[in-house]
Amino acid sequence: MAFELPPLPYAVDDLEPYMSSQTLHLHHGKHHQTYVTNLNNLTRDTPQATISLEDLVKATAGKPEQQGIFNNAGQVYNHNFFWRCMKRCGGGALPAALENKIVEDFGSFEKFKEAFIQAGLTQFGSGWAWLVLDGGKLAVTKTGNADTPLAHGKTPLLVADVWEHAYYVDFQNRRADYLKVFFESLVDWEGVAARLAAA
Numbered sequence: 001m002a003f004e005l006p007p008l009p010y011a012v013d014d015l016e017p018y019m020s021s022q023t024l025h026l027h028h029g030k031h032h033q034t035y036v037t038n039l040n041n042l043t044r045d046t047p048q049a050t051i052s053l054e055d056l057v058k059a060t061a062g063k064p065e066q067q068g069i070f071n072n073a074g075q076v077y078n079h080n081f082f083w084r085c086m087k088r089c090g091g092g093a094l095p096a097a098l099e100n101k102i103v104e105d106f107g108s109f110e111k112f113k114e115a116f117i118q119a120g121l122t123q124f125g126s127g128w129a130w131l132v133l134d135g136g137k138l139a140v141t142k143t144g145n146a147d148t149p150l151a152h153g154k155t156p157l158l159v160a161d162v163w164e165h166a167y168y169v170d171f172q173n174r175r176a177d178y179l180k181v182f183f184e185s186l187v188d189w190e191g192v193a194a195r196l197a198a199a
């Protein structure tokens, strides 16, 4: 069965004015779709087309001869995850269990926020900023290009796409402004809390 582009979990203009419908049309409809199309072209009529996306990411990670498949599988996985990290009227107060765990592992919510935004800012070139669960503790990490914590035995809880295609239409080169708006007005904290509870 071919890999598919999941529909957005909200309307294309639901994230306005923080993330424009133009950005979603391009980012989801063109960039994300291209990774899906490439992945299907690379795996067509092979056993790799029949396994789950998660298993394909793990199976191809760190293997130079599988780099092309990993790049596209990782980008499909990361984008599938990214869309589910946001919602209409996102941001705001955190569910208590999530906030308590953040304070326990980072010292304060503000320290976590600073670490997450800093990870996105200091990811040189294209990549991703993450909140993960690693050995029972929350941690902030960043990955380059298509890399993903899934390939490193960590459980992803939240991600910000910091490829330029994620913010250039709305923020031009101002990655810091995009990350602040993402964090304060777009994140679906209930979803993050649900993933933490299920981990």
Ligand code: FE2
Binding pocket: 027, 031, 079, 161, 163, 165, 166
């Ligand atoms: Fe992206």
